[in-house]
Amino acid sequence: MNNIVACIDGSASARCVTIAAAWASGRLDTRLLLLHVLERPSAPPAQDLSGAIGLGSREQLLEELTALDERREKLALEHGRHLLEDAEAIAVNAGARDVARKQRHGDLVGALRDLEEDTRLLVMGRLGEDHDIAAHTIGSHLESVVRSVHRPIMVVMREFVAPRQFMIAYDGSATASKALELVADSPLLAGLPCHLVTVGPVTAEQTRQIGQARDTLAEAGFDVTTATLEGEVQSALGQYHRDQGIDLMVMGAWGHSRIRQFFVGSNTTRMLSHSDITLLLLR
Amino acid sequence: MLATLKQEWFGNIRGDLLAGLVVALALIPEAIAFSIIAGVDPKVGLYASFCIAVVIAFTGGRPGMISAATGAMALLMITLVREHGLEYLLAATVLTGMLQILAGFLRLGSLMRFVSRSVVTGFVNALAILIFLAQIPELTGVTWHVYAMTATGLGIIYLFPLLPRVGKLIPSPLVCILSLTAVAILLQLDIRTVGDMGELPDTLPVFLWPDVPLNFATLTIIFPYAAALAVVGLLESMMTATIVDDLTDTESDKNRECKGQGIANIGAGLLGGMAGCAMIGQSVINVKSGGRGRLSCFAAGTFLLLMVVFLGDWLTRIPMAALVAVMIMVSIGTFSWDSIRNLRQHPLSSSIVMLATVVVVVGTHNLALGVLVGVLLAALFFANKISRFMLVKAADEGDGHRVYTVIGQVFFATADGFIAAFDFKEALERVTIDVSAAHFWDITSVSALDKVVIKFRREGAEVNLVGMNEASATIVDRFGVHDKPEAIASLMSGH
Numbered sequence: 131m132n133n134i135v136a137c138i139d140g141s142a143s144a145r146c147v148t149i150a151a152a153w154a155s156g157r158l159d160t161r162l163l164l165l166h167v168l169e170r171p172s173a174p175p176a177q178d179l180s181g182a183i184g185l186g187s188r189e190q191l192l193e194e195l196t197a198l199d200e201r202r203e204k205l206a207l208e209h210g211r212h213l214l215e216d217a218e219a220i221a222v223n224a225g226a227r228d229v230a231r232k233q234r235h236g237d238l239v240g241a242l243r244d245l246e247e248d249t250r251l252l253v254m255g256r257l258g259e260d261h262d263i264a265a266h267t268i269g270s271h272l273e274s275v276v277r278s279v280h281r282p283i284m285v286v287m288r289e290f291v292a293p294r295q296f297m298i299a300y301d302g303s304a305t306a307s308k309a310l311e312l313v314a315d316s317p318l319l320a321g322l323p324c325h326l327v328t329v330g331p332v333t334a335e336q337t338r339q340i341g342q343a344r345d346t347l348a349e350a351g352f353d354v355t356t357a358t359l360e361g362e363v364q365s366a367l368g369q370y371h372r373d374q375g376i377d378l379m380v381m382g383a384w385g386h387s388r389i390r391q392f393f394v395g396s397n398t399t400r401m402l403s404h405s406d407i408t409l410l411l412l413r
Numbered sequence: 414m415l416a417t418l419k420q421e422w423f424g425n426i427r428g429d430l431l432a433g434l435v436v437a438l439a440l441i442p443e444a445i446a447f448s449i450i451a452g453v454d455p456k457v458g459l460y461a462s463f464c465i466a467v468v469i470a471f472t473g474g475r476p477g478m479i480s481a482a483t484g485a486m487a488l489l490m491i492t493l494v495r496e497h498g499l500e501y502l503l504a505a506t507v508l509t510g511m512l513q514i515l516a517g518f519l520r521l522g523s524l525m526r527f528v529s530r531s532v533v534t535g536f537v538n539a540l541a542i543l544i545f546l547a548q549i550p551e552l553t554g555v556t557w558h559v560y561a562m563t564a565t566g567l568g569i570i571y572l573f574p575l576l577p578r579v580g581k582l583i584p585s586p587l588v589c590i591l592s593l594t595a596v597a598i599l600l601q602l603d604i605r606t607v608g609d610m611g612e613l614p615d616t617l618p619v620f621l622w623p624d625v626p627l628n629f630a631t632l633t634i635i636f637p638y639a640a641a642l643a644v645v646g647l648l649e650s651m652m653t654a655t656i657v658d659d660l661t662d663t664e665s666d667k668n669r670e671c672k673g674q675g676i677a678n679i680g681a682g683l684l685g686g687m688a689g690c691a692m693i694g695q696s697v698i699n700v701k702s703g704g705r706g707r708l709s710c711f712a713a714g715t716f717l718l719l720m721v722v723f724l725g726d727w728l729t730r731i732p733m734a735a736l737v738a739v740m741i742m743v744s745i746g747t748f749s750w751d752s753i754r755n756l757r758q759h760p761l762s763s764s765i766v767m768l769a770t771v772v773v774v775v776g777t778h779n780l781a782l783g784v785l786v787g788v789l790l791a792a793l794f795f796a797n798k799i800s801r802f803m804l805v806k807a808a809d810e811g812d813g814h815r816v817y818t819v820i821g822q823v824f825f826a827t828a829d830g831f832i833a834a835f836d837f838k839e840a841l842e843r844v845t846i847d848v849s850a851a852h853f854w855d856i857t858s859v860s861a862l863d864k865v866v867i868k869f870r871r872e873g874a875e876v877n878l879v880g881m882n883e884a885s886a887t888i889v890d891r892f893g894v895h896d897k898p899e900a901i902a903s904l905m906s907g908h
C-alpha cells in the first residue's frame with residue numbers, strides 16, 4: 131500500500147494524470163509511481179499468404195517475427211521512457227517529492243494487478259492513446275481496470291484542478307456506504323468541504339441512511355452539506371457540481387450485478403463517459 | 414474476461430480471415446490424403462477437419478493454432494478401420510474425445526514437462542517422415558506422368574512465392590492444385606484423381622450416433638485405439654501449442670487445450686468424422702499468413718466446408734499427383750531442419766534420444782511408442798548424468814581409524830559406485846562414515862548404506878555413522894512439504 135500509481139501513455143490526458151497523481155501523492159504523503167505499460171499490438175505486421183512451407187520455414191519464421199518485435203519494442207521502449215521522463219518533470223514541478231518510474235511489458239490490466247499489492251491509489255485518464263479527446267466514450271482499458279483492480283481509482287477527465295471541495299454520490303447501497311467509510315478514513319480529502327448528494331426520490335430508509343452517513347463524515351471532521359436532487363442521475367449530479375463549483379466526485383463503482391447492468395445500464399458507466407470533473411471510484 | 418474473449422476472437426479480423434482461407438486451401442488436400450491413409454472415404458476426413466477446426470476455435474486453449482484431421486492420428490486407425498469398419502472408428506473417436514477431456518481435468522497437460530526437447534524434435538521429424546512415406550503408394554506403379562506432375566507441383570509450390578507481388582498474395586498450393594487439375598483435364602490424362610479415392614461430401618454434415626452395439630465387447634475393441642489416439646492427439650497438440658507459443662511470444666492454456674481437443678473429437682465422431690488433433694505444418698502456415706486469433710481456426714473450418722460442399726464436383730477431378738505435391742510440402746515444412754544442423758553440436762545423449770524417437774516411430778508407425786521410448790531414454794541419460802555428482806572421500810586418522818565423507822547424490826544409479834568406494838579389505842578398528850553432506854534419494858541408496866555398515870562390522874570394525882538423520886530426511890518423495898524456497902535451499906545446501 132505504498133504507491134500512488136499513475137498510468138502514463140502518449141495520450142493527451144497523461145499530463146493531467148501526472149498532476150493529479152502528484153497532488154494525491156502530496157496529500158497522502160506516499161510515493162508516486164509513474165507506470166508505462168508496453169502493450170504489444172495483437173495484429174501481426176506483415177502478411178505472407180503464399181501458404182508454402184519448406185525446409186527451415188519454422189526457424190525462419192521465428193527469426194523474422196522475433197526481429198520485427200525486437201525493432202518495434204525497442205522503439206516503444208525508448209518512446210515510453212521519454213513519456214515517463216516528461217511525466218516525472220511535470221510531477222516534480224507539481225510538487226511531488228518522491229517519484230519513481232516503471233515500465234512493464236504486457237497488458238495494462240495484468241501490470242496493474244501485479245502492482246495491486248503495493249498500490250494505494252490508482253490514477254488514470256478516461257481515454258487512452260487511441261481516442262479523440264472530445265469523444266464521450268470510455269477508453270478501452272478503463273472499464274476492465276476498474277473491474278479487476280480492487281483499489282481506489284481516480285479517473286481524470288480533460289483537466290485536473292486540485293479540489294477545493296468535493297461531493298459524494300450516495301444512494302445508500304452497500305458499495306456507497308463502503309465508499310463513504312473509505313473517504314472518512316483517508317487523509318486524501320481530509321479538511322475539504324464535503325457535499326453528500328443523493329438523487330431522489332428518497333425513501334424513509336434512505337433518509338435515515340443519509341443522516342447516518344452525514345454523522346460518520348462529520349465525526350471524521352468533514353464540513354458536510356447534504357443535498358437531494360431530482361431527475362436523471364447523471365445530469366442531476368452534473369448540474370449540481372457545476373452550480374456548486376465542485377472539482378471531484380466520489381462514488382462507489384458498479385453497485386449492481388453485471389446482468390442488471392447489461393439490461394438497465396449503469397450509473398457508473400454513464401458517469402465515466404460523461405463526467406467532466408475528476409471521479410474517485412471506490413470499490 | 415469479456416475483453417479477453419473479444420481480443421481472442423476479433424483482435425485481428427482481417428489477418429485471421431485471410432489466414433483462415435489460406436489454411437483451408439491447404440487443409441482440403443491434407444484431409445483427403447489423411448482419409449486415404451486411414452482407409453476411409455475422403456468425406457470422413459473433410460467432415461472431421463471442419464468439425465474439429467470449428468469446435469476447437471471455441472474450446473481450445475491456444476488461439477491461432479489449427480486443429481483438424483491429422484496424419485499422426487490417421488496412422489493409428491488403419492487396422493481398426495480395416496478389421497471393424499467405419500462405425501467403430503467413429504465410436505473410437507468419441508471415446509478418444511472423452512479420454513482427452515478426462516486428461517484435461519486430471520491436468521495431464523502439465524506432464525508435458527517430462528517430454529524433453531529432443532523427444533519433441535524426434536516426434537516432429539518422425540511425423541514428417543511418416544507423412545512423406547504415406548505418399549509413396551501414390552508414387553509406385555504409376556506412369557511417368559504422375560512423377561512429372563508431382564515434380565511440377567512441387568516446383569510451383571516453392572517457386573511461385575518468389576514471384577514479385579502476386580507471389581505473396583495467392584497461396585502457392587492453390588496455384589499448384591489448379592494448374593495441375595487444368596493440365597490433367599486438358600490433356601485428358603488417365604491418372605488417378607481424388608474422385609477415385611472414395612466418396613466426397615455432398616451435403617452439410619449431419620448428427621449421427623455411431624452404429625455400434627453399446628456393450629463391453631465394443632469397448633474392448635475400441636479402447637486400445639482410443640487410448641493411443643488420445644495420447645498421440647494430446648502430444649501433438651501440446652507440442653504444436655508450444656511451437657505457436659514460441660512463434661507468437663504468447664502463452665497458452667494447455668489443460669484447456671486438452672479438454673478442447675476432447676470436445677472437438679467428440680463432435681467429429683458424432684458428425685461422421687475421424688479423430689484429429691493440432692497440426693504443426695498448418696499452424697505454422699497460419700501464423701506465417703498472419704493468423705493469430707481464434708477466428709483463424711474457425712474461418713479455416715468454415716471455408717473448408719463451404720468449398721468442399723459447393724465445389725465438390727471440381728474436387729473429384731483434382732489429380733492425386735497435386736495432393737502428393739502438397740503433402741510433400743507439408744512433410745518438408747514439418748521437419749525440423751535445425752535438428753539436423755544441431756546433431757553435431759548437441760550432446761550425444763540428446764541426439765540419441767531424438768534419433769531413437771524417430772526410429773521407433775517410423776518402425777512402429779505409432780507416435781506414442783516413440784515418445785515413450787524417447788522419454789525413458791532421456792530419463793536414463795539424466796539419471797546417468799546425475800550419478801556423476803557423488804564422491805566418497807577417505808581420510809586416515811591414525812590408530813586404525815578411517816573417516817569416509819560422502820558428498821553428493823546417492824540413488825539407485827550411484828548405489829553400486831557408493832559401495833565400491835569403500836575399502837573393506839583394509840584392517841580397521843574404527844570407521845566413521847560422515848553422510849551429512851549427502852542426499853539419499855531412495856530406498857536403494859539407504860540399503861546400500863546398510864550394506865556398507867554391515868560389511869565393515871563383519872570385518873570387525875566399529876562403525877560410527879554421522880549425520881544419518883539429516884541425510885535420510887532428504888529422501889524426498891512428497892516434495893509438496895518441501896516446496897517452499899527456503900526448504901529447497903536448506904535441502905540443497907547439504908543441511
